[in-house]
Amino acid sequence: xDNNNPIEVTKDKSLxxxxxxxxxxxxxxxxxxxxxxxxxxxxxxxxxEIQIDIYEAKNFHVAGPAGCNHCGGIVSESLVQALSAEGxxxxxxxxxxxxxxxxxxxxxxxxxxxxxxxxxxxxxMFRGFGPLGADDVDSVSFDxxxxxxxxxxxxxxxxxxxxxxxxxxxxxxxxxxxxxxSYDLVIGSVGLNPRSFSFFKKITPAFIPPETTKTYxxxxxxxxxxxxxxxxxxxxxxxxxxxxIKFGALIPKGHYVTLVLxxxxxxxxxxxxxxxxxxxxxxxPKEIDIREISPCQCFPSINVKNARxxxxxxxxxxxxxxxxxxxxxxxGAAYITAKAAAKAAIFNGVSESDFQKYYQPACTRLNxxxxxxxxxxxxxxxxxxxxxxxxxxxxxxxxxxxKETDKRRMSSVLWDTFTGSAPYTDILMRVLHPATLISLxxxxxxxxxxxxxSKNDK
Numbered sequence: 001x002d003n004n005n006p007i008e009v010t011k012d013k014s015l016x017x018x019x020x021x022x023x024x025x026x027x028x029x030x031x032x033x034x035x036x037x038x039x040x041x042x043x044x045x046x047x048x049e050i051q052i053d054i055y056e057a058k059n060f061h062v063a064g065p066a067g068c069n070h071c072g073g074i075v076s077e078s079l080v081q082a083l084s085a086e087g088x089x090x091x092x093x094x095x096x097x098x099x100x101x102x103x104x105x106x107x108x109x110x111x112x113x114x115x116x117x118x119x120x121x122x123x124x125m126f127r128g129f130g131p132l133g134a135d136d137v138d139s140v141s142f143d144x145x146x147x148x149x150x151x152x153x154x155x156x157x158x159x160x161x162x163x164x165x166x167x168x169x170x171x172x173x174x175x176x177x178x179x180x181x182s183y184d185l186v187i188g189s190v191g192l193n194p195r196s197f198s199f200f201k202k203i204t205p206a207f208i209p210p211e212t213t214k215t216y217x218x219x220x221x222x223x224x225x226x227x228x229x230x231x232x233x234x235x236x237x238x239x240x241x242x243x244x245i246k247f248g249a250l251i252p253k254g255h256y257v258t259l260v261l262x263x264x265x266x267x268x269x270x271x272x273x274x275x276x277x278x279x280x281x282x283x284x285p286k287e288i289d290i291r292e293i294s295p296c297q298c299f300p301s302i303n304v305k306n307a308r309x310x311x312x313x314x315x316x317x318x319x320x321x322x323x324x325x326x327x328x329x330x331x332g333a334a335y336i337t338a339k340a341a342a343k344a345a346i347f348n349g350v351s352e353s354d355f356q357k358y359y360q361p362a363c364t365r366l367n368x369x370x371x372x373x374x375x376x377x378x379x380x381x382x383x384x385x386x387x388x389x390x391x392x393x394x395x396x397x398x399x400x401x402x403k404e405t406d407k408r409r410m411s412s413v414l415w416d417t418f419t420g421s422a423p424y425t426d427i428l429m430r431v432l433h434p435a436t437l438i439s440l441x442x443x444x445x446x447x448x449x450x451x452x453x454s455k456n457d458k
Contacts, residue, residue: 014170015313015314015349015350015351015354016349016350017043017048017050017184017185017345017346017349017350018048019048019049019050020049020050020051021048021050021051021184021185022050022051022052022053022171022181022182022183022184022185023036023039023050023051023052023053023183023184023185023186023187023345024052024053024055024172024174024181024183024185024186024187025052025053025054025055025186025187025189026055026162026165026174026186026187026188026189026190026196027054027055027056027188027189027190027191027196027321028054028055028056028058028060028143028147028157028189029127029143029189029191029319029334030142030143030146030319030331030334030335030338031189031318031319031320031321031334031335031337031338032054032056032187032189032318032319032338033054033143033146033147033149033150033338034146034334034335034338034339034342035187035189035318035338035339035341035342036052036054036150036153036155037086037088037146037149037150037153038086038338038339038342038343039052039342039345039346040052040150040153040154040155041153042342042343042346042347043346046346046347051156052150052154052155052156053155053156053157053158053181053183054147054150054155054156054157054158055158055160055161055162055174055176056147056157056158056159057159057160057161057162059159060141060143060144060147071127071217071300071330071331072217072249072251072258072260073096073124073125073126073127073142073251073253073258074099074122074123074124074235074251074419075090075122075123075125075142075331075332076122076332076419076420076421077122077123077421078421078422079331079332079335079421080123082335083335088146088149090123090125090142090145091140091145093140094125094140094141094142094145095123095124095125096123096124096125096126096252096253096254097123097124097233097252097253097254098122098123098124098233099122099123099124099233099234099235099251099252100114100115100233100234101113101114101115101233101234101235102234102235102236102237102414102415102418103234103235103236103237104237104238104239104394104397104414105236105237105238105239105240105279105280105283106238106239106240106279106390106393106394107240107241107279107387107390108387108390108391108394109394110279111394111397111398111401112234112401113397113401113411113414113415114401114411115415122235122419122421124235124251124252124253124258125141125142125253126141126142126253126254127141127142127143142331158176160176160177160178160179161176161177162174162175162176162196162199163175163176163177164199164202165186165199165200165202165203166202166203167202167203167314168182170182171183171184171314172184172185172186172203172314172315174186183314184314184350185314185315185316185345185350186203186314186315187316187317187318187341188200188310188315188316188317188318188321188322189317189318189319189321189334189338190317190321191319191320191321192209192210192212192301192302192303192320192321194209196321197209197321200315200317200321203312203315204309204310204311204312204315204317205312206308206309206312207307207308207309207310207312207317208307208308208309209307209321210303210304210305210306210307210320210321210322210323210324211303211304211305212301212302212303212304213263213264213265213266213301213302213304214265214266214267214299214300214301215260215261215262215263215266215299215300215301215302216259216260216261216266216270216271216297216298216299217258217259217260217261217297217298217300218258218259218294218296218297218298219256219257219258219259219294219296219297220256220257220258220259220284220290220293220294221255221256221293221294222255222256222257222284222288222293223255224254224255226285227252227255227256227257230283230284230285231250231252231257231283232252233252234252235249235250235251235252235418236249236250236283237249237418238274238277238279238280239380239383239384239390240274240277240279240384241384241385242270242273242274242277242384243270243273244263244264244265244266244270245261245262245263245266245270245274246262246263246264246327246377246380246381246384247260247261247262247263247327247380247418248260248261248262248274248280249418250280250283261274262302262327266299267299275290275291302320302324302327302330303320303323303324303326303330304326304327306322306323306324306363306366306367306370307321307322307323310322310323310363311352311355311356311359311360312352312355313350313351313352314350316341316344316345316350316355316359318334318337318338318341319333319334319337319338320333320334322337322363323337323362323363323366323367323370324366325366325369325370325373325420326370326373326374326377326424327373327377327420328373328417328418328419328420332420332421333366336362336366337359337362337363337366340358340359340361340362340363341355341359343358344357344358344359368425369423369424369425370424372423372424372425372427372428373424375428376417376424376427376428376431380417388444388448389444391444391448392440392441392443392444392445393410393440393443395443395444395446396410396439396440396443397410397411397414399443407435409430409433409435409436409439410436410439410440412430413427413430413431413436
């Protein structure tokens with residue numbers, strides 16, 4: 001053996017994307033579209049031509065459940081900028097309203113949190129065409145816009161439901177009611193659909209699906225005039241001491257206001273307790289029964305613990321199906337995982353070891369950050385139950401918002417917690433900053449002192 005020459009490891013060429021390779025993306029949500037978009041872009045850089053088919057059962061041109069992907073529909077400015085840098089520029093008819101502030105509601109009062117540095121705005125949009133009865137023909141859903149973008153790049157859209165997947169010696173067969181096609185790579189962008197997971201379990205036996213919990217989303221049809229009057233360009237968030245609810249938000253979008261409740265196994269009783277709270281009632285006109293203006297509502301599942309072994313030879317799951325961001329910014333996590341999977345597949349290969357080495361690290365970073373997120377929400381739950389701590393935070397935020405030049409430490413922490421635009425690790429470091437802690441302790445003590453004085457005066 002010539003010790004001067006390293007041993008060359010021959011890569012299985014059947015597990016490399018090359019000219020003529022065919023890729024199936026199961027699911028036309030953001031993660032599926034992002035994957036297709038980046039895969040074609042990377043393939044062009046490599047000088048190879050590939051075929052990508054996206055299978056999607058929903059029709060995003062239709063209002064109501066048939067065209068809905070069950071999402072609050074918030075995109076942070078940081079993600080908008082990241083997409084723009086990739087050539088994905090969201091047009092005005094996709095964005096239903098630009099959100100310039102948060103209005104935070106507690107039992108202790110209400111205060112407005114302006115966007116930090118006047119820069120980090122967010123956009124509200126519909127993932128589908130809109131709620132039942134929606135007729136805004138000039139608007140485009142976010143998911144549909146991404147699919148159209150992919151189609152312009154050469155992706156074939158197949159509006160059929162996949163009914164089975166089968167591994168063969170030369171690839172993966174994707175089966176619908178009308179056809180069966182063999183692919184060199186199959187991408188799982190199926191959200192949290194248990195039936196679809198069963199198909200992927202057949203061809204990826206080690207795959208362990210994500211753990212989930214139930215949330216709540218509904219739409220209230222108010223019209224532009226009332227929305228401008230009562231909500232404006234502000235997203236209303238609620239930190240109330242209510243069972244199982246970690247976060248509640250009312251998001252203005254076009255003619256509608258979207259309610260999103262996040263927490264643990266949200267049910268009808270929990271929803272009623274939220275809607276009947278004084279803080280929520282005050283947001284709507286007194287003469288309107290909000291139960292009568294809600295054409296759509298659902299209890300979708302969200303990812304609260306990442307999947308495991310979400311890949312094997314020729315197969316990889318992305319987005320919610322693999323790793324998401326705890327309680328927030330699922331679209332951002334879809335972008336991260338989809339781009340990482342596309343990069344791994346085109347530049348490295350589609351074997352299990354390729355995805356382990358070049359895709360899994362992106363998921364691992366999300367998963368580790370979610371561990372910090374769980375800690376933050378545990379603390380948030382404690383705060384929600386403590387009138388003293390909430391009074392301190394409320395006082396701190398009010399003072400920050402009154403001082404234009406001050407560093408708005410707590411305000412920025414809350415802003416990024418609500419939007420999900422910053423990693424939870426970064427948020428925790430800012431919470432633990434000595435200046436933040438000292439200010440919180442000082443405001444909490446002052447709040448207790450003022451409360452005691454007011455009680456003595458009575």
